[in-house]
Amino acid sequence: MIPIHTLIPIDKASATPIYLQIANGIIHCIRSGHLRKGLKLPGARILADTFKIHRNTLQMALDELVAQGWLEIVSRKGTFVANDLPVMRPIKFSSNETLAHYPEKTIFAVKKMGVESYAQTNFQQDRNLIITEGLPDIRIAPMQQLMREMRSIEKRSGFKKYFNYGNPQGTLYLREELSSFLSDTRGLSISSENIIITNGAQMGLYISANLLLKAGDEVVVAEPGYHTATLTLERAGAVINRVPVDDYGIDVNAIEMLCRKKKIRLVYIIPHHHHPTTVTLTPDRRMRLLNLAAQYKFALIEDDYDYDFHYSSSPMLPMASLDRHGNVIYIGTLSKTLVPAVRIGFVVAPKNFIEEATQFRRSIEFQGDTLMEIAIAELYKNGTIANHIKKAIKIYKDRRDHFCGLLQDKLSDKINFKIPEGGMCIWAKFMDADLKKVAEKASKKGLTMNNGETYNRIKNYNATRLGFSSLNVKELEKAVNILVECI
Template sequence: MQLIKELVTVDHHSDTPVYLQITNAFIQNIRKGRLRKGLKLPGSREAAELLGINRMTMVAAYQELDAQGWIEMLPRKGTFVRSDLPLLTPAKISGESRIATLPSGTAFSYDEKRIVPAPLHDFLPSGALVLNDGFPDPRLMPIDELMRTMRSLSRLPANRKYLMYGGAQGTEALREKLAAFLADTRGLPVTKNNILITRGAQMGIYLAASIIVSPGEDIIVGTPGYFSGNLTFQQVGARINAVPVDEEGMNIEAVEKLCKKKKIRLVYVIPHHHNPTTVMLTPERRLRLLQLAAKYKFAIIEDDYDYDFHYSSKPMMPMASLDGNGSVVYIGTLTKTLAPAIRIGFIVAPENFIRTATYLRKHIDTQGDSLMENAIAQLYSDGTISRYIKRSVKIYKERRDHFCSLLHNELGEHISFRVPDGGMSVWTKFMTANLPEVAVKAAKKGLIMSDGTKHNSPAVQYNAARLGFASLNEKELEQAVRILKGIL
């Protein structure tokens, strides 16, 4: 145990016997928390060798520590720091009598305000009833197939290289399969060289914004808009200009007016199922936005986080599939397809941008989980993901219909909403009650939901929230609506 050698120093020229030097050193380090309660200590022979002393001297030190109650020597088990340590007195006289912890703050200064605070929360209790922001149901995920594929791949000697460093852009296998999938389902004429694998869409937004925008430059977002995306744009130092989002998506006339007044570097848009309102950007507005990008030379980040989940008709092709000028950086994710913990997303863009984004990604994270990426590629190859998406779309459509029916029949007098064409949530405005108060009361009754305040702006208090339906089955949706009805 090398730690003992670093913590205990023996002075052979001291008048204090060596065994007492060792005893006192152990006591001080136990008091300071460096030798924690319950720690198994090396045997007397090993400890003597580490400290360069006679074994009998070490035995004497251990016997003294045992007699004072600092350690316990258990036959056939070993020597341990006691869990019930002697009283450390007098506390007011010696600082050594307190179990040490890290300081509450740093001794050096740094600009704490330079980092934009973001909401932090831990995992919710298992079985909690949650109307979340619109996430997939992990109970439907093909977890057995994924784990089986990962085990199978890990046993192959040829795949051991994927346990080492390499592949900052993502594994070639996943990028090839993803390129084919995007071409077949979204009309994106891409190759593996146009794709960077990320840890979810949020990383993709941060990488793209960091590359495109310098501090103080102007960008455009929709309002109400994606809360986490706006925090990211604040973090990179962008000056955020918000334009309205109506029933046809982002107001492109407002975008054009801003372009005539300011040098716009970036427009962030969610054309499918806008977050939070779930509306779709119309074909006419998509084409007009592409024309403006070509004219005013701004970049478009097209966040297509849940393209696969459309229920009323076939979804429109992404703007990236219509872009002949290289204006669009297209961002997608498997997090909303499989489960939030599966941190795999992607950026699609011209090769020069992908190369730069790969450099930045390597500075931040070196690379992704290569074995997981190859397993996902295999699930694309054998059709597992396609079958899963088809099955999930059917189930989520049924849940959407059931949830919207419940909202209309049980809460219709108190709320306003439109049935979304796709996605996993319903943008719901509360007409007769204060939403933050509703959320507090719901939590007391066992229902966790957003209070909607993150969507508000200084000018507008929406009193609305995204109520996710995809991760709850029909009985759970009925239970959630029953709780809300009791409150409203």
């Protein structure tokens, strides 16, 4: 209950009787929205005590309000603000009175963050046909096991300590499990000290960008590229240099030319399944890039957001596993491995970087979600995550093949694409259709797709990403049929 006595000043010297001052004050609070319809008022004795008046005086005020219809008494339950209020005339507030509505705008200027330039990210709609982006199929994720682990934390002896404040670097338990997992599967010879757990890959990127950059620092990104990362780097002060991507990944010659001309501080890459084009950076380019990084001492942020899903032979090990000089900041996430709502990401880097990142993270939040971290650690430990990855790779590979087959059968004269070796999307170049119109029409028919706005801004490729992993075969067929109708 809000402390209404602070909103209703009582003037004992006034000619208006105290009970009326209180009744008028309560009416004002109801009209101003401070006391909402149906709200239960404290008992008369408590109210009298808070106003420091005699209970009879308070009762007179309540009787008056009931008589006027502002309050109603429900037997054996108490006194409530009436649901059916007397007709409320508009009231004019003088400058020192409270407002009827929460202010719509601040009185001061606020920095514009350009939110409209992010791709659409809210997929919490009741539609099942979403091919925007590479999304995991949330229906096959081991959510029951995850919830079971969450529930069991409370019951396990020795786990109660996790209800306390913890370490902004992430719980040691998860960092240990993760470092073993990453050593076994990605060739990273690291320990828990080389990891900070973050709220998704995006937070890892934000922290890294802010630790590395100051205003005016030269940064290299790929074109086309991952717009959200570019924006994050820019906000940390980066001057962006864009270099092209071809079928073999980012153009390392172009990066070398830039290094000769200016002091490059950071290169942001997605070498495994480049976002948006899905291409994999070739081994020789990787080695050349690592050598350049060592020679020119720039930081390489390796964003490996969907490492797990590779469908040809074996996935290429991260560049971080070959780093001998301390150039690479490696970023990963469980958003695609499990579901995006599990906000567990990680940064792997030399210890000094992780220590600073931990300090920096403390100014964003004291720590991550310990309970989720513990539950995830259990899933790593008991093999649930490894088993899920195995299962999901099979399913997503079939879906990729089916989706690409459908597109080849039905849209080969409208869309150009290469079958991706990994990831959860294809990079689809539309030959002459207007992508925005296609996306608009598709949306009306129940299919949500990316209209490519963020990818075609610097250069118009008339292309977008079409995700295949979150839909089953039947749904993919429906989605492609809608695409056929809309192009």
